[in-house]
Amino acid sequence: MADPSSYRPKPGQIPDSPGVYRFRDEHGRVIYVGKAKSLRQRLSSYFQDLAGLHTRTRTMVTTAASVEWTVVSTEVEALQLEYTWIKEYDPRFNVKYRDDKSYPSLAVTMGEEFPRVQVMRGPKKKGVRYFGPYAHAWAIRETVDLMLRVFPVRTCSAGVFKRSAQIGRPCLLGYIGKCSAPCVGRVSAEEHRELAEEFCDFMAGRTGAYLRRLEQQMHEAAEEMEYEKAARLRDDIEALRRALEKNAVVLADATDADLIAVAEDELEAAVQIFHVRGGRVRGQRGWVTDKVEAVDTAGLVEHALQQLYGEERGDAVPKEVLVPALPEPVEPVAQWLGERRGSRVDLRIPQRGDKKDLMATVQRNAQQALVLHKTKRASDLTTRSRALEEIAEALELDSAPLRIECFDISHLQGQDVVASMVVFEDGLARKSEYRRFQIKSFEGQDDVRSMHEVIGRRFRRYLQEKQKAGEWSEENAVEEENGRTEEGRAVDVLAGDVRAGEARTEDGRPKRFAYPPQLVVVDGGQPQVAAARRALDELGIEDVAVCGLAKRLEEVWLPGEDDPVVLPRTSEGLYLLQRVRDEAHRFAIAYQRSKRTRTLRAGPLDEVPGLGETRKKALLRHFGSVKRLRAATVEQICETPGIGRKTAETIAAALAAAAPPAPAVNTATGEIMEEAGE
Structure with a gap:
């Protein structure tokens, strides 16, 4: 890793003019190409404090070993030179688009003596006119089949063309009128090229003038009583219109x-x-x-x-x-x-x-x-296997983490604190195992305490389920010794024996929290990781690994470590951890938003007469929560847009009369219960 100050240009050395610059690594390879309206301002931005740079930019400048630039006269020249260098050097840190699928195009090889119409994929070639790309190759062939009646351009390969010229007989398309058969001299090279140019003009969108010309020729042939020619032109027009109908009109003004x-x-x-x-x-x-x-x-x-x-x-x-x-x-x-x-x-x-x-x-x-x-x-098995192996290697795990659980905390200014737990098994999301938690033991923006609580609650339930499963197994052993049959145990379940139903699901897996993960991922850095590890240690759980993924720099933190584990940007393991973290974040936010909606619709403000949805939203937006609104004075409530003094007095009286709801408490354990997830 290079120090950017070691190759930083001297002050005043960089010109204050448009140009294009290149960063090179220690081996002289170009790793990044950029353009700038002012080279001095742009390049100076790369040599600031590394902590202030974007993580990908920081990686680039620490990988580079030198920088050079070329001055141009205009920004347009800079744009063109940047494109040329990107195509030439293919720098690893530049944005590189790749086709999300192999799209076929309709191609006309105008660079050949006898142009050929064909389906092409891949990079474009010089001397070839392309139309499309299309979603399917068969769509191109259907269109070409209709248009060959009017524009009988060659479609055969070079080998077929050469063979037909040698034997003096055209292929089948030449016999049925869908090829002008230049291979046997029915048309000259100039006439065939004119057909190909008309084909390209029609495909390029210049259809109206050509159809009108064909219609005029059809009417002239009919007036001269050349009915066969008129009928052929009529069929040609119909074929072209059918080809056009395959593309729906989306802009009525015939826009290109x-x-x-x-x-x-x-x-x-x-x-x-x-x-x-x-x-x-x-x-x-x-x-x-x-x-x-x-x-x-x-x-x-x-x-x-x-x-x-x-x-x-x-x-x-x-x-x-x-x-x-x-x-x-x-x-x-x-x-x-x-x-x-x-x-x-x-x-x-x-x-x-x-x-x-x-x-x-x-x-x-x-x-x-x-x-x-x-x-x-994500669904590629090889990729997922490699990702799990990379995670195990980076975190020094004994085996690949086949089950990963990720936790995230979400709240709105310290109110309605919730947590999410998402589960990935074999690298794929298992949404039936997702859980949601309400954090009600305290209010405030303390993600560390919230993380400690939710990890403790999750694994406390794991120990409880594990104990129940063990007791059930002992009962099964006693029953088997006494000759109890599987049919008899099934009758107990149907009769309401909850002990058997709590231990296993229908497919025989441990139920709810009874299945432990190999890896716990928390959304956050050192403090959240330490809180999660402390919660596990308090419960005596030592066989579950813990790590955290910090959003800003995408660094992986381990308990007790002062420095993070930095996975390569192209690592499939990092990509999987990011997917797990992002899914936990999405699930937590969705739950938190649903709670806010319920609070808005079923809160104490609903009891205030004459207060509509618009003013309720304005009040919550102004104060942030009903708790703060309840503590506000009439004068403070009047500061809300759309709220007069009389309405403010009504709101204050209604909130004072409505006592805050008491949280539900588990009488057996003394814990505050959440609404979903346990």
């Missing part, structure tokens, strides 16, 4: 536009692009990326634009590009797109109408793509 939407979380992002030509969706594609650098939505959009249009020219860049957030600054990016198109490109955020509605559809597709990507990654 690309719509880009981004769905992201702290770790990954998914991008979806809809290609609209002539008002119809002509293609769709999606990308996913790991967020290996600190980048916001606008930055993701800029990277997507670079990757989407970096090698495109002309009509491939539409007149309009609709995005969820504009790059900052937007003018160089718009100018760069205009240069690639050869005319002005409108880069903007849709505000209203059909385009905004279509953008919402693209956004939903992006969200689904991100969820699907995470599901596929």
Whole structure:
């Protein structure tokens, strides 16, 4: 790990002008490429205190061993040079989009003497015009089959074309009129290229003029009594219209536009692009990326634009590009797109109408793509096995933690404190084992005490269930010695023998809390980990490992350790721990929000006459809780927007008359009981 101060440029050495910079590691490999409006300001931001840097940025600057830059005259040149260097060096710390699936495209090899129409996948090639991508290859073949009647372009491979030329006979498509058979000289190379260009024009969206020309030719042939020609033109028009009907009209004004939407979380992002030509969706594609650098939505959009249009020219860049957030600054990016198109490109955020509605559809597709990507990654058995092995190795466990339980605390300004417990078995969520806890022994923002309480309660129940299961096993042994049958025990269960039902579930597994985890993960750092370990030690439980995952730096903390365990950014073990932690956080927040909703709907404010939902929300928003509202004076209540003095006096009187509800107490143990989870 390098010290950034060892290669920091001297003061005044960095120019205050636009440019592109490269960070290199100790082996001279480029690990990051960036651009800046002011190189001095941007590069200086990398050499501040490491504690103030984003975790991924900190990893980058400590991996690097040198930095260099190139000055350019404009921000547009910086954008182009940045794209060129990213393509050339493939830096590990730059955002790199990858297709979330292998999308096929309709390709026309215009670089060949006799252009060929075919289905293509993978990276784009020079001299080939692409249309799409499409969701399915069969959709492309159906479209091509309809259009070959009108545009009989070659579709055969090079081997078939050469063989037909040698024997002097075309293939089957040449006999049935779906190929102009340039292989045997029925059309010249120039005539065949003209057919291919018309095919490309039609696929690019210039359909109206061509259909009108065919209709005119049909009417002229009918007037001249060339009825066979007119009938063939009629069938051609019908075939083209059927091909068009496969793409629904989404924008009535026949707009040519690309719509880009981004769905992201702290770790990954998914991008979806809809290609609209002539008002119809002509293609769709999606990308996913790991967020290996600190980048916001606008930055993701800029990277997507670079990757989407970096090698495109002309009509491939539409007149309009609709995005969820504009790059900052937007003018160089718009100018760069205009240069690639050869005319002005409108880069903007849709505000209203059909385009905004279509953008919402693209956004939903992006969200689904991100969820699907995470599901596929999590469901891969090999990946999950590797993740569990990495966790066991990093935490020095005796075996892979096949059952992991994660705990998180949630509250609103110290009120309605709740906790969640989520369970992952074999690397997958087991939602039937999830539990929720209410923390009622105290109020306040003390996550450490809350964590100690919830861990203690969970494993206290584990010991109780374990003891019951042991007693039940001893009873079974006595019954077997006395000749008691399984049928007899089943009768006891049906008759209400709860002791048997408490020990095991229907599939024979220990019930509720009786199944211990190999690893407990807490959401937090050293204090939360110490509290969890202390709770386990107080109960005499030593065979359950404990670790904590701190959100800010994604560091793994172990009990009694002064330094965290830092897992590699690409580690599948870290990814699994993050998924477990995020799921516990989501589950805790959902429970806490549901409690707030119930408090709002069934609280003492409901008893105040004439107080509607809007003013109840305003009161809770102003004071934060009913407890604080109850302690407020009439003058303080009047400070709430929409609350007059008469209403404030009514509220104060109603709250004073309504005594706070007493918590439910377990008379056997003296514990305050929670609403769900135990």
